[in-house]
Amino acid sequence: MELLNLSIRELNKLFITKKTKPSELYSEIFNRSASSEAALHAHLSLFEETNLDKAKKSDERFSKSENVGLLDGIPLAIKDNINIKDEKTTCSSKMLSNFVSPYNATVISKLDTEQTIYTGKTNLDEFAMGSSTENSAFGLTRNPWNTDYVPGGSSGGSAASVASRSSIAALGSDTGGSIRQPASFCGLVGFKPTYGSVSRYGLVAFASSLDQIGPISKSVDDARIVYSAISGHDSLDSTSINDEQIELPFEKNATIGIVKELMEDGISEESKKEVEKVIDILKQKGYNIKEVSLPLIKLSISIYYLIAPAECSANLARFDGVRYGLRVDGKTSYEMMEKTRAEGFGDEVKRRILLGTYALSAGYYDEYYGKALRARKKMVDEFSTIFKECDYLISPTTPTEAFKAGEKTNNPLEMYMSDLCTIPANLAGLPAISIPTGLSSNNLPLGVQIMSKPLTDNSLLDFSEMLEKELEFNSTPEGWSK
Amino acid sequence: MNLKPTIGIETHIELNTNTKMFCRCRVVDTEEPNVNLCPTCLGLPGALPVPNEKAIRYITLLALATGCSITKKGMFHRKNYFYPDLPKNYQISQFDLPVGENGNLEIVIDNEKDYVEIERVHMEEDTGKSSHEGSGRIDSATSTSLDFNRSGIPLVEIVTKPVIKSSKEAVAYIEELRQLAIELEISEGKLEKGNLRFDANISVAPSESNELGTKVEIKNMNSLRSLERAIDFEIKRQSSALENGDIIIQETRHWDESKETTTSMRSKEGSADYRYFSDPDIPNMVLPDEFINQVKESLPSLPHENRNKLMETGLGLSDSNVLSKSEKWIFELYFEVFNNTKDSKASFNWITGELQGQMRKLEIKSLPNWFSANLLSDVIKLIDENKISFTSGKVILEELIQMDTTPDEIAKRLDLYQENDEVAISKIVNEIIDNNQDIVERIKNGEDKLVGFMVGQIIKSSGGSINPGMAKEILSKELNL
Numbered sequence: 001m002e003l004l005n006l007s008i009r010e011l012n013k014l015f016i017t018k019k020t021k022p023s024e025l026y027s028e029i030f031n032r033s034a035s036s037e038a039a040l041h042a043h044l045s046l047f048e049e050t051n052l053d054k055a056k057k058s059d060e061r062f063s064k065s066e067n068v069g070l071l072d073g074i075p076l077a078i079k080d081n082i083n084i085k086d087e088k089t090t091c092s093s094k095m096l097s098n099f100v101s102p103y104n105a106t107v108i109s110k111l112d113t114e115q116t117i118y119t120g121k122t123n124l125d126e127f128a129m130g131s132s133t134e135n136s137a138f139g140l141t142r143n144p145w146n147t148d149y150v151p152g153g154s155s156g157g158s159a160a161s162v163a164s165r166s167s168i169a170a171l172g173s174d175t176g177g178s179i180r181q182p183a184s185f186c187g188l189v190g191f192k193p194t195y196g197s198v199s200r201y202g203l204v205a206f207a208s209s210l211d212q213i214g215p216i217s218k219s220v221d222d223a224r225i226v227y228s229a230i231s232g233h234d235s236l237d238s239t240s241i242n243d244e245q246i247e248l249p250f251e252k253n254a255t256i257g258i259v260k261e262l263m264e265d266g267i268s269e270e271s272k273k274e275v276e277k278v279i280d281i282l283k284q285k286g287y288n289i290k291e292v293s294l295p296l297i298k299l300s301i302s303i304y305y306l307i308a309p310a311e312c313s314a315n316l317a318r319f320d321g322v323r324y325g326l327r328v329d330g331k332t333s334y335e336m337m338e339k340t341r342a343e344g345f346g347d348e349v350k351r352r353i354l355l356g357t358y359a360l361s362a363g364y365y366d367e368y369y370g371k372a373l374r375a376r377k378k379m380v381d382e383f384s385t386i387f388k389e390c391d392y393l394i395s396p397t398t399p400t401e402a403f404k405a406g407e408k409t410n411n412p413l414e415m416y417m418s419d420l421c422t423i424p425a426n427l428a429g430l431p432a433i434s435i436p437t438g439l440s441s442n443n444l445p446l447g448v449q450i451m452s453k454p455l456t457d458n459s460l461l462d463f464s465e466m467l468e469k470e471l472e473f474n475s476t477p478e479g480w481s482k
Numbered sequence: 483m484n485l486k487p488t489i490g491i492e493t494h495i496e497l498n499t500n501t502k503m504f505c506r507c508r509v510v511d512t513e514e515p516n517v518n519l520c521p522t523c524l525g526l527p528g529a530l531p532v533p534n535e536k537a538i539r540y541i542t543l544l545a546l547a548t549g550c551s552i553t554k555k556g557m558f559h560r561k562n563y564f565y566p567d568l569p570k571n572y573q574i575s576q577f578d579l580p581v582g583e584n585g586n587l588e589i590v591i592d593n594e595k596d597y598v599e600i601e602r603v604h605m606e607e608d609t610g611k612s613s614h615e616g617s618g619r620i621d622s623a624t625s626t627s628l629d630f631n632r633s634g635i636p637l638v639e640i641v642t643k644p645v646i647k648s649s650k651e652a653v654a655y656i657e658e659l660r661q662l663a664i665e666l667e668i669s670e671g672k673l674e675k676g677n678l679r680f681d682a683n684i685s686v687a688p689s690e691s692n693e694l695g696t697k698v699e700i701k702n703m704n705s706l707r708s709l710e711r712a713i714d715f716e717i718k719r720q721s722s723a724l725e726n727g728d729i730i731i732q733e734t735r736h737w738d739e740s741k742e743t744t745t746s747m748r749s750k751e752g753s754a755d756y757r758y759f760s761d762p763d764i765p766n767m768v769l770p771d772e773f774i775n776q777v778k779e780s781l782p783s784l785p786h787e788n789r790n791k792l793m794e795t796g797l798g799l800s801d802s803n804v805l806s807k808s809e810k811w812i813f814e815l816y817f818e819v820f821n822n823t824k825d826s827k828a829s830f831n832w833i834t835g836e837l838q839g840q841m842r843k844l845e846i847k848s849l850p851n852w853f854s855a856n857l858l859s860d861v862i863k864l865i866d867e868n869k870i871s872f873t874s875g876k877v878i879l880e881e882l883i884q885m886d887t888t889p890d891e892i893a894k895r896l897d898l899y900q901e902n903d904e905v906a907i908s909k910i911v912n913e914i915i916d917n918n919q920d921i922v923e924r925i926k927n928g929e930d931k932l933v934g935f936m937v938g939q940i941i942k943s944s945g946g947s948i949n950p951g952m953a954k955e956i957l958s959k960e961l962n963l
Contacts, residue, residue, distance in 0.1 A: 039540035083528050096527065104523050105528060209762035238532050238764045311762055314560050317571035318525045322628070333566045333620055360562070369759060408719040 003028055004165035005476060008222045011168065012070050022058035022073025026051055026117060029075045033166035036161040042160035044065065044080050044090055046120035054117050057324040071114040071223050079158050079169035080121035081128055084108050084407045088480045091204050092136035093126045095319045095326050099222045105202020107213050107230040108170060114229050122157030126315065126346045128178055128206045131418045135348045135407055141412055142405065143185060145444055146475040149402040152182030158216045164480045169217035169226050171202055175210045176304055177422025180434035180449060183216050184397035187445030187477065189434045190216045191223045194454045195429030196241035199234030207308035210426040218434065220465040226462040227457065248391045248452060248459035255281055258291035258391030274437040278394060280417050281470045292386050296379040300423040300481035301416055306359045306372035310445050315358030319344060324463030351412065354478045376427050383428045389454040392463055395421050397434035399451040402440060421449055431457040433464050436473045483725055484689040485716040489646035493659060495669050496608065497540045502532030503636035504574060510642065514628035523634035525569025530763050536601045537605060537636035540668040542769065542777045544623050544638055547583025547784055548660055552774055553579050558768040562757040565630050577758040584856035588786040589654045592801040598655045599643040608635040644683065644694060644841040649713035656680060661785045661807045673705055682713055685902030686720040696730040700744055702737045707828045712737040716744055788813065796826035804834060807933040818855030823862045832862055840880055851888040860889045868949045874898040900949040904956065907948055911956050914939050933957065
C-alpha cells in the first residue's frame with residue numbers, strides 16, 4: 001500500500017530495479033480508486049480492462065529495459081473535459097453524457113508517447129464552471145480530508161483522486177483557479193502553466209483566453225515531470241507559444257513580493273498565517289522580501305466574470321443537439337435546439353451563458369465586455385511593472401480553507417469570491433502554483449500561491465520545490481495513507 | 483413621383499485553396515455528403531482553428547486588386563448566430579478590421595466605363611449545406627439534411643457601397659468581379675457551382691431625395707439572370723408601394739425562381755445582433771509590409787488593364803470588354819493573331835465569331851494542338867490580300883480545326899484562290915457584257931441595282947474564283963460608270 005504514497009521518480013526507480021512492476025502498481029491503484037469511489041465520487045469513469053493490458057506492456061518494457069521515460073506505466077487521472085480517443089468526454093454535463101470523442105487532445109497524444117496509463121476520467125463542475133465540483137450533473141465529489149467538505153473545483157475530481165491515492169497524479173484545467181484551488185483544498189500541489197505553454201487542443205473550451213491544462217500532484221517534482229511531458233508548441237493550437245523559457249534568479253538573489261491586496265479584507269486569518277509562515281522561512285534563508293501593490297487585482301473578479309462568460313457564451317453555443325450529444329426533439333430545428341439546451345445545461349452554466357450573452361450585446365458591449373478587456377490590459381501592465389522589481393509573488397491560494405458541501409450553492413457571488421487570489425494569474429497569463437503549507441484548526445489543508453512572469457515555469461517550479469522542502473508538509477489525508 | 487433605386491451587393495467568393503480555412507481538411511468536389519470532416523470543421527468539443535495562410539494571401543490579392551487599403555493589423559471575430567448548418571453556432575469572420583477597405587472596381591456598362599465603390603473585403607469561413615424536405619424553409623421543413631463538406635471552406639466577402647443604380651449595372655459588376663477572381667486564380671468563378679454567391683440590398687427613394695429609402699435584402703439569387711430579374715422585380719414592387727403611399731419595411735426577402743417574385747423571409751426591425759467579439763482562439767494577425775509587397779508584386783494583369791491593352795490595338799470598349807472576360811486562351815490568341823495581322827476588327831470577329839462558332843458546332847472545348855495563331859492569321863491575311871473570299875476563309879478555318887494542314891494547302895486543294903489578274907478578269911467581264919447587252923442598257927438608264935446581278939454573273943462564270951471587289955471595279959470601268 002505504501003506504493004501509492006511514492007513520487008513518480010521513486011516509482012520509476014522501483015520499476016527499473018524490478019522491485020515492483022507497473023501492473024502491480026496499477027492493481028493497487030485500481031483497488032483504491034474502486035474503493036474510494038463510494039466515499040468520494042472522484043471519477044466519472046475508470047478504464048480497468050484496457051489499462052491492465054497497458055500496464056502489462058509496460059512491465060515488458062521495463063523487463064527488457066525498453067522503458068521510455070519517467071511516466072512509463074504511471075497511472076494518471078484525467079479531468080473529464082480533456083478528450084481521450086474512443087472514451088466519453090462528458091464535462092459533467094447532461095449535454096455530453098453520451099459523447100465519445102473521436103480524437104485525442106494534444107496532451108493525451110503527448111502522454112501516449114510517454115506510455116502513461118489513464119486511470120479514468122475525473123469529476124468536475126459542469127464545463128469547468130464552479131469552485132466546488134458541486135455543479136456536476138453526475139453528483140458531487142467529496143474532500144478526502146473530510147467528506148463533509150468540498151474538494152474545491154472545478155478540477156475537484158482530479159484533486160480528490162490524487163489525495164485519496166486513487167491515481168499518482170492528475171491533469172486538471174484552470175480558467176480562474178480550477179487547478180490551484182482544489183489542490184489547496186486537498187493538500188496537494190497544483191500548477192497552472194504560462195498561458196499557451198500547454199496546448200488546449202482537445203480541452204473542451206470554457207474561456208479560451210484563460211483556460212490552461214496543468215498537473216495536480218503530491219509533489220512539485222511530480223508536477224514538473226507531468227508538465228515537461230505535456231508542454232511544448234502545438235501547430236493545432238494557434239495560441240500555443242514557441243518561446244524559450246526565461247530563467248529567474250535563484251536563492252538569495254531572488255526578490256519576493258507579497259501582494260498587499262491579497263492580504264487584506266476577505267482573506268481569513270488562517271490563510272494569511274500560512275503566507276507569514278512562508279515569509280519567515282524565506283527571510284531566514286536570506287531572501288529579499290517586500291510588500292507590493294497591484295490595485296487592479298481588486299477588480300479581477302469583476303473583470304473575470306465578464307470575460308469568461310462572454311467567451312463561454314460562444315464556446316458553448318455548439319452544444320445544440322444537431323451533431324452529437326443530447327438531443328431533445330422539437331417540432332422545428334430551432335425548437336429542438338432550444339429544448340436541448342434548456343434540458344442539457346445546468347443552472348450555473350445557463351447563468352454564465354446568459355451573463356456572457358448580455359455582456360456582448362449591442363449597446364452593452366463597450367460598457368461591459370469592452371471595459372473588461374481594457375481593464376485586463378491594464379492589469380497585465382501592472383504585473384509587468386511589478387515583475388521588474390520582483391521575481392516571485394506570494395499570496396494565499398484561497399481566502400479560506402475548504403467549505404462544506406452545500407454551504408455556498410445558493411450564493412453564487414460568495415462562491416465566485418473563493419477564486420479571488422487565483423483569477424489574476426489567468427487574466428495575465430502567468431504561471432502560478434499552489435503548494436500545501438499546513439492544516440487549519442479544522443484539520444483541513446491550506447496552501448500558498450506563487451506567481452511569476454510568463455515563460456518562467458521552470459524557475460517557478462524550482463523555487464517552489466525549495467520551499468516545499470522547507471515546509472515539510474505531510475500531504476496524506478487520514479484514512480487514505482495506507 | 484420620380485423614383486430612383488439604389489443597390490448594394492454583398493458577394494461571397496469561395497476560394498480555391500487546397501485545404502479549408504481553419505483546418506487541414508482537403509477541399510474536394512464531391513456529391514457524397516460528410517466525407518471531408520475533422521473535429522475543427524465539425525465543431526467538436528475541444529477543437530481549435532488554425533488560419534490558412536494561403537487563404538489570407540488570396541484575400542489580400544483581391545483586396546489589392548480592388549484598390550482597397552490594407553488593414554495591416556487584422557483580427558478574426560466570432561459572429562454569433564444559431565443555425566443547424568453552422569457547426570459552432572458562430573462563424574469566424576472579420577468585423578471592424580477587415581483585410582481591405584475603400585476600394586473600387588471599374589466596370590463596363592452601355593459601352594461606357596463606370597466605377598463601383600467597394601466598402602470592404604474580408605474573410606470568413608463557409609457554413610455547411612442544409613437541404614430542407616417538405617418545404618424550402620427551415621421553419622416549415624419536415625426534416626433537414628446537413629452536409630458539412632462545405633463547412634470551413636474559405637470565403638472572401640466583398641461588400642459594395644450603395645452605389646449601383648440598375649439591375650444591368652449589378653450584372654456588369656458581378657461579371658467583372660467574377661473575371662477578377664479568375665484572373666487572380668483565387669476561384670474557379672463558377673456560378674452554377676456556387677463559387678460566387680450574392681445578396682442584394684435594394685432601396686427606392688424619390689429622385690430628388692438625398693437620403694436612401696428603406697433597404698430590403700434579397701437572398702437566393704443563384705444566377706446572373708435571377709439577379710437581374712430579382713432586382714427589377716423588387717424595384718417595381720417597392721416603387722408601386724411608394725406610389726400607393728405604402729411604407730417599405732426593412733426585411734429580408736427570398737427570390738422565388740419559379741414564380742419570379744420575392745417573398746418575405748423575416749423582418750429586420752433594427753439589425754440582428756451578432757454579438758461580434760475577437761476570437762480568443764486566434765491571436766491578432768499582423769500582415770507585414772514585406773508580405774503585402776510580395777502579394778502586390780504577384781498581381782497579374784487585371785481585367786481593366788486587359789481592356790486597356792485591347793483598346794490600344796484599336797478595338798472599341800465593348801469588344802474589349804467581351805474579350806477581357808473570355809477564357810484566357812481566347813484572350814491570348816487574340817493578341818497573337820493581332821500581332822500577325824495588325825487587323826484588330828478582323829482578329830476579334832474571326833476569333834469570337836467564326837472560330838468559337840465552329841467549335842460550338844463541333845462540340846469541342848479546346849483547340850487541337852496543331853492549331854496555332856499563325857494558321858488563323860494566315861487565313862485573315864489571305865482575305866485581307868483579296869486572295870480568297872470571306873466564305874472561302876470560313877471553309878478553310880473549318881478544315882484547320884479538324885485536320886493538321888495549312889490554309890495554302892486547303893486553298894489549293896479546293897481551288898479557292900481568287901483570280902486577281904486584271905487582264906484575265908477583264909476578259910471574263912467583257913464576255914458577260916457581250917452576253918447581257920439588255921442588262922447593260924438598263925444599267926446605263928439608271929438601274930444601279932443591276933450592277934450586283936452582273937457581278938454575280940461574272941463570279942458565277944469564273945466558278946467563284948474572282949474577287950467580287952475587283953469584278954465590280956473592272957465592270958464599272960468597262961461600262962464607264
